[in-house]
Amino acid sequence: MERKTPAKKTISEFLNSTVSPVDIEQIIEYLRSKNLKTNKVTVYRIIEHFYKEGIVTRLELGEGKFRYELNRNHHHHLICQKCGKIEDFKDVTIQELEKKIFKQRGFLVKYHSLEFFGICKNCQG
């Protein structure tokens, strides 16, 4: 059995409290705010472990780094190119599209990756 380290526990707490996917830097920042000394390597190791266990999902938004979030319900993201805000977005149409692909092409979709880039409501005015 693996020991639940304070860092591991605190990262779980952080991921539970965030509404948008976070990067390694944000995780380290949070750990530091909780007075937990840590380093990039340790955080990477923990988060990769979470990823392999299916606890978190990771996404790549063309930033040259991964972002992580808890693997809750399947959803997509709306990414603002002005302020960088990332919002969750859920829509059943995409599941229907997968069914349509199977019907029309006999292709069984296992998963997809779909992110929307644009300008959020706040940044439009």
Ligand SMILES: [Zn+2]
């Ligand atoms: Zn914005």
Ligand SMILES: [Zn+2]
């Ligand atoms: Zn999300």
